[in-house]
Amino acid sequence: MTVVEKLTSQDAMALENQYGAHNYHPLPVVLSRGEGVFMWDAEGKKYYDFLSAYSAVNQGHCHPRIVNAMTEQAKKLTLTSRAFYNDMLGQFERYATDYFGFDKLLPMNTGAEAVETAIKICRKWAYEEKGIPEEQAQIIVCKNNFHGRTTTIISFSNDEDARKNFGPYTPGFIKIEYDDTEALEKALESDKNIAGFLVEPIQGEAGVYVPSEGYLTKAKALCKKHGVLFIADEIQTGIARTGELLAVDHENVKPDMLILGKAISGGVYPVSAVLANDAVMDVIKPGQHGSTFGGNPVAAAVAMEALEVVKDEKLAENAERLGQQFRSGLNDYIKTSKIVKLVRGKGLLNAIVINDSEESETAWNICVALKENGLLAKPTHGNIIRFAPPLVINEEQLADCVSIIKKTLKEFEG
Numbered sequence: 317m318t319v320v321e322k323l324t325s326q327d328a329m330a331l332e333n334q335y336g337a338h339n340y341h342p343l344p345v346v347l348s349r350g351e352g353v354f355m356w357d358a359e360g361k362k363y364y365d366f367l368s369a370y371s372a373v374n375q376g377h378c379h380p381r382i383v384n385a386m387t388e389q390a391k392k393l394t395l396t397s398r399a400f401y402n403d404m405l406g407q408f409e410r411y412a413t414d415y416f417g418f419d420k421l422l423p424m425n426t427g428a429e430a431v432e433t434a435i436k437i438c439r440k441w442a443y444e445e446k447g448i449p450e451e452q453a454q455i456i457v458c459k460n461n462f463h464g465r466t467t468t469i470i471s472f473s474n475d476e477d478a479r480k481n482f483g484p485y486t487p488g489f490i491k492i493e494y495d496d497t498e499a500l501e502k503a504l505e506s507d508k509n510i511a512g513f514l515v516e517p518i519q520g521e522a523g524v525y526v527p528s529e530g531y532l533t534k535a536k537a538l539c540k541k542h543g544v545l546f547i548a549d550e551i552q553t554g555i556a557r558t559g560e561l562l563a564v565d566h567e568n569v570k571p572d573m574l575i576l577g578k579a580i581s582g583g584v585y586p587v588s589a590v591l592a593n594d595a596v597m598d599v600i601k602p603g604q605h606g607s608t609f610g611g612n613p614v615a616a617a618v619a620m621e622a623l624e625v626v627k628d629e630k631l632a633e634n635a636e637r638l639g640q641q642f643r644s645g646l647n648d649y650i651k652t653s654k655i656v657k658l659v660r661g662k663g664l665l666n667a668i669v670i671n672d673s674e675e676s677e678t679a680w681n682i683c684v685a686l687k688e689n690g691l692l693a694k695p696t697h698g699n700i701i702r703f704a705p706p707l708v709i710n711e712e713q714l715a716d717c718v719s720i721i722k723k724t725l726k727e728f729e730g
């Protein structure tokens with residue numbers, strides 16, 4: 317006997333509504349299959365995916381090579397815990413450190429865990445290597461950041477929904493404006509106990525805010541001057557999404573710590589990681605950090621294959637080229653549009669800003685209409701719609717999507 321039944325979309329939504337916590341507000345669509353850039357709902361209607369599970373599915377849904385790596389490994393060995401060695405983790409660590417150019421990797425599962433890991437390593441490094449007095453280490457973060465949902469991470473969020481009534485909050489964070497190197501310099505100069513600067517190279521959740529050219533270069537130089545770790549959260553921007561392997565690569569900036577998640581597994585399995593050189597990573601000794609599932613053999617097999625696919629299929633180059641096609645297609649439309657103010661982004665991480673208040677329902681209604689027209693996207697922060705298809709999308713498919721988006725927007729021009 318099996319507990320799984322074939323459900324209609326209405327039934328599936330009713331079940332989640334009744335038995336699941338209401339911690340999300342999904343678009344009313346129930347998906348049951350995915351392949352490449354497409355997903356199908358329970359009734360068999362086909363959609364272009366323009367969210368890619370928040371950029372986790374960069375390699376496309378159910379990529380056969382990645383799924384095969386997972387199922388082959390799952391038949392052999394799934395989990396040992398780190399109480400023992402397994403014959404896959406070391407291979408993954410060698411592969412990924414070589415791929416991204418760092419000495420060492422610490423494997424975790426979710427993005428938030430990897431951010432927590434980076435925070436812990438940064439603080440420990442500050443006390444043991446930089447000589448900051450006990451309990452005094454500060455980490456600089458940016459306003460409107462998104463780094464995940466744990467208690468510590470939401471402590472330095474300024475999104476009311478993410479924060480309110482979840483206190484008391486973890487201290488030790490200083491918030492400055494994003495894309496403001498003067499604010500960073502001031503913060504670094506006014507406090508001797510700064511351990512690190514944690515930053516998203518493009519603020520994704522905030523609404524795809526691309527900082528001014530040179531921002532990351534200057535920020536890294538300032539960190540170096542003050543002996544502070546530059547920590548890049550590339551969980552959403554990394555793995556070819558913005559047209560380079562990493563978003564920091566656009567400025568040839570090398571972070572002291574790199575945080576990866578989401579597409580490092582092609583969206584097939586939860587895998588995240590922190591990468592750093594020995595001088596930083598070696599502060600972590602046995603017993604000081606860990607995760608039962610972190611670095612398991614399935615994760616290792618999946619992540620290696622997912623990263624190999626990024627190279628073999630030239631996904632960064634594709635994202636760069638099709639990103640330009642996307643923005644230029646929409647810019648043509650925006651010239652005469654009243655409902656859309658602008659399109660911005662890098663590679664295939666883009667967003668449009670709707671000409672209405674943040675509290676309005678317009679962006680949500682546009683996403684519902686896009687769904688009717690066969691394309692799935694989600695508003696972020698009220699009046700902004702993010703467009704981030706799998707990076708395996710081709711020119712013809714992208715042109716089709718641009719026409720779906722234009723056609724839908726036309727329905728909303730007053």
Ligand SMILES: *Cc1c(COP(=O)(O)O)cnc(C)c1O
Pocket residue numbers: 370426427428429431462463464465516520521549550551552553577578
């Ligand atoms: C999604 C995301 C996270 C959190 O990852 P989870 O896997 O959801 O915990 C952290 N930082 C950034 C920039 C993200 O986009």
